[in-house]
Amino acid sequence: MKSLATRNAVLALVITLLIIGSVVYAVNYLDRQRVAELSAIQNQLATDTLSVETQFALLETAACEDISEGNTLSQEVSNLGEKLANAEGRLGATDEQVIQLKNQYTLLEIRDYLLTKRLAEACNFKPTVALYFYSNVPGACTDCDRASYALSYLHDQNPNLRVYSFDYNLNLGALKTLIAVEKVKPEFPAFVIEGKRTYGFTTIDEFKTAFPKDFFASSTATTTKNQ
Amino acid sequence: MQLEFFVYPFLFLGLYFQVFLLVTFLSTPTRERRERTASIATPKVAIIVPCWNEQDTIGGTVKSLLALDYPKDKLEIILVNDGSKDNTKEVMDSYIDNPQITVLHKENGGKHTAINAGIELAKDAIFVGCLDADSFVAPDALREIVSCFDDPQVSAATPAMSVHNPRSLLERMQNAEYIFGIAVRHVLSAVNGIYVTPGPFSFYRMSVIREVGGFRHAHQAEDMEMALRMQRAGYLIENAPRARVYTKVPRTIKTLVKQRTRWTTGFLRNVTQEYRDLVGNPKYGILGLMVLPLGFVAVIGGVALFLLAIAMIIREIVRTYLITNGIPLSYTLMPHFTLEGFYLSITFVTLLSFITGAASVAFIIIGKRVSDTPGELTLGIIGYALVTGLIAPFWLMRSLSDLVTNTKRKWR
Missing domain, CATH: 3.40.30.10 (Glutaredoxin)
Known part of the structure; x- marks a missing residue:
């Protein structure tokens, strides 16, 4: 009876550690998936921003209505910010990937800010x-x-x-x-x-x-x- | 340091214990216990029913005992009236003419004195059992119990307890908890880890009772004390998972807290005082190294986690108030959640809590299947999962307080 108990106690310890290890791995994997998702959104937004900037440069002040998607972009940048804040809360402000994403996001924000200013001047809105x-x-x-x-x-x-x-x-x-x-x-x-x-x-x-x-x-x- | 870190050791121990139970459940000795058939042999047994103010339920209890599938000349029922103040005496006396039943009236002295008085009358019984006067047995329960005693080292056998006719959410919740207990006792019997032989229908080998002595007051936990005394004497305690017994349970939160405070305080007092030598002692195997220490951890952990949760909730309320102060409530109270998977809060603690919770539900289902206990469990499981955690800390705190301050409470 004691040998059964000892064997089971050891086996249970091994299985418990395996479960905990799997949980740690799964949580970490999900967090990294989120970061990957953020990265993908960020890349898409960067491309979109560049597209609007290029479009703006090509058309100059000619067709403000054609570049009205700038508003949509700003909203998407804002949503991205919320997700990034969430990821920062989970992974910590010192996580290298978070810092990298924050750097890119900050650049995106600054570019969006500058683009908004240029659009405002060109298209006469405040x-x-x-x-x-x-x-x-x-x-x-x-x-x-x-x-x-x-x-x-x-x-x-x-x-x-x-x-x-x-x-x-x-x-x-x-x-x-x-x-x-x-x-x-x-x-x-x-x-x-x-x-x-x-x-x-x-x-x-x-x-x-x-x-x-x-x-x-x-x-x-x-x-x-x-x- | 985050408060959440305090949860980790308790989660680890909780998960470890459940995994141990699962591994043991799947092992051959436990399976053999499940496959054990009801006894064909019919040794002489005596069943003692200690009563104190049980006029409403004693009739049903006796009726279920008389319906047991067991030779009448081998089954003696001893009703002991422990100085009841209601009509228990009159109800008991109505059975005087039944040759199977012996009725004894005595001055009130506590449950242990009533059982001991019954044992004195059961001189030629090989096995003696107890049945609380608010419990009812299934007809085949006794044969299931007797089959546990094939091994001469077995000194006691416990039944499969569930709640009699659960109706309210509180009763259903307790039913789920009792059925969880069926699975746990079934598993622990395979590694001799049982530390309590509950009042409803536990049986003892009479020769061992004579050897170790009768029941004691034992801080109002005479069933636990007897089990620990037998364990200390080196005997085995078995379990009959299909020996179904149905018991009445508290119908209000107040009486539930009172009952559980009595149980928990009894556990704490016995284990910290008379039976301290068993705790952490490898000589007593799983009982000494796992069951009793984790019993302590469960009490301390239950209180600590509850206080921690309260502290975290208060901290969050204060923080939310400070942040949202000045912002209209119409905005603050508006739900801001999103169904986007990105925001799904899957953390180490939530995932591990889910796993341990799922394991608990699995054990309730196992308990029901192993014991063939009838009835529907869904509402009980939901109540058990959602409500127990909110009520249990109160009896745990009360018990700890009683232990520290040496407070004695009445039975009822």
Whole structure:
């Protein structure tokens, strides 16, 4: 009876370790699959962005309606950002693949931002853009989660709001140049809204004042009604 | 360090124990126990029914005992009234004329004294069994039990308990749990790992009872204490997986918590005091090295994980409040989930929890099949999976508190 118990105890230990190993492998595999999915989406978006940029260069100001898909692209960039944030939460901010993807995503954002500006000038529309700089360094930005949530809420209230989020500490030349051009100090959260820099986040109402008057007017009325 | 890391050791041990049970279930000695046929031999047996205020159920209990498929001259039923204050005495006295039944009334002294008084009357029985007065047996249960005693080293045999006529969700949930217990006891019997011979229809070899002595108060866990005493004396405890017995269970959460507190405190007190030498002792095999230590881990782990879950929930609520403060509730409360597979939360903990949960469900199904227990289990399994984890921490915490503060509680 004891030999049966000992044999089974050892066998159970081996099987348990195999199950745990399989679970670790499966979770890791799924995470890598997600990263691969992100990479594929990112590549597709990069191609699409390049396509719009090329199209824009070819047509110059001739046919704004032909390059209206720029809006769709921005939405896809935004969705990609959400997925990337999710992957970062799972794999950690120091994961090499995550950093690589963030670098590419940041480049994509900057290109989309520049393209939006060029389209706006050429096609005579005035987009409302918010550049949002955060930091993942522990303790460096206690209000960043609140700021991110508020921006998501404001984007939900008015989908015309274009939000570009940047990890301030990312070691990427283009981002450093953007930070230098926009003169953003390392105080978080930092925003560039309508060309004006603001730092810190207190309340949603105060935050709204940074945006053009009436930009959230209709939605605010609805919100009040809902409350 | 993430709080989630505290879950890992408990998950590992839980999974390991379940894998051990599964491996042992598939081994030859366990299969042989499943294939064991009911006894043809009919040695003299006595069944003691200790009663305290059981006027409503004692009749059904006696009726089921009289219907047992066993020669009447070999089966003695001893009803012991342990100072009941209701009409138990009158109900019992109505059986006085039955030659199979002996009725004894005594001053209230506790369940163990009632069983011992019954044992005193069963002098010529080879095996003596107990049946709580709120339990009912299947007609073939006794022959199934007797077949366990073919090996002279077997000192006791346990039955396959399930809930009598479960109706409410709480009763169905307990039924699923009891049937899980059938599978566990069936498996543990193959490695002599049983640490409790439950009140409803466990049987003992009379010669061993005489050798090790009668029942003791044992912190209101006399059935557990007797099993541990027999294990310490080097005997084997068997299980008859098809000896079906149906018992009444608490109908309210309050009485359930009270009952389980009594069981858990009894376990903790016996194992930390009189039977501490068994824990971690290789001499007692799986019982000493796995079952008793993991029993402790289950109590500590249940409390720790519950407190951890509470801490994590509070932390998340505070965090969510701080983040969403100022944002209209109409937006915050709006579901933001997506069905996209990308966002599916498959983590190490969720996947391993799912596997251990699935294994538990598998053991409930195994328990039902092995014992041929009738009835539908789906709702019970759902209740067991969703509700037990929310209630169990309360009796575990209460038991730990009683152990530490040396608090004594009444039986009912």
